[in-house]
Amino acid sequence: MKKPSRSENQPPYYVSSRMQYLRDNFIHPPFDYEHEMLEAIRFGDENRAMDMLRKINELEAAVLATYPLRSKKNALIASCTLYTRAIIKGGIDPEVAFHLSDTMILEIEKIGDVERLMHFEYEMLVQFVAMVRSEKAELPYSHIVNLAIHYIREHIFEELSLQKIADVLQVHPSYLSDRFKRETSSSITTFINRRKIEESKHLLTHTNQSISEIAFTFKFCNQSYYTQLFRNFTGMTPGKFRAGGVNRS
Structure with a gap:
């Protein structure tokens, strides 16, 4: 019996989306960029985190919804999830981290234009880094x-x-x-x-x-x-x- 190929196992919407990305010459940001940014957040290094975010934003963004506003919101919510895990790894209490995440997502949903969301993306990053820095300052142990x-x-x-x-x-x-x-x-x-x-x-x-x-x-x-x-x-x-x-x- 013939074993189905990898492409045959993929859902139709994935295949069509992948073909469109290839036609548009779209490539997701290098994983190294994302990893370095998350590590910078984890260690409270705001300058390095902002630098990596700027590099990522210089690349073409993925389309995550039919409308640009919804697409950008989805992208920021995905980033918020990654940032939350990064600061937990950096020592932030999970409940505190998830509360910040919930607050950021609610704020994202309130914003009504793409340009404001683009600015908020950097503000959100600063908030997550600031929490890690605050935690480091509050640990009085050896x-x-x-x-x-x-x-x-x-x-x-x-x-x-x-x-x-x-x-x-x-x-x-x-x-x-x-x-x-x-x-x-x-x-x-x-x-x-x-x-x-x-x-x-x-x-x-x-x-x-x-x-x-x-x-x-x-x-x-x-x-x-x-x-x-x-x-x-x-x-x-x-x-x-x-x-x-x-x-x-």
Whole structure:
């Protein structure tokens, strides 16, 4: 039996769109440009981030909707999503990052002309970078504790432990545990679990994933343990939180 070719597996609208792009000589911006810009955002480097955005905008933009205004809005919303993930990697609390993202998207939708959207694109970038810079200024801990916190935030969906983090940072677990508890007033295990619970709130609020799936996503041993931790940190179950039993402002 003949195996279908890659092109035969593609939906018709993708094929026709791809052909139009080729006819128009359109090429998406180099991935390196995007990667460098997101890394600059992650580290709070406004000058480098703005420079890369200008380079990207010198290229022809993709058409993401029939009308130019809607197309530009869609492009900015996509960028907003990428920026949000970049600042979470940079150490911003996920709930804070997603709140900024929601605010930016609402602002994008209010704007009624393409020229204003073009200006807002740079304003939005500055807002995301400013949040990373603010976070860096607010971390009063030692270098080793800051490294541990950033590692936890970047690997929040993985199985995390004191031993694993100490191995990554190349320090003795007892030393890391003592420094972390002394400076943050929290054990590293409690800090990890609190971060996982905080990030899981976004999935409860904005996705249809089941509670058991969310527990699995954050590498909790089972749903019961996740529910117990959620209640310990928030005073309610994940189900009650999802149903709207908390002020999320």
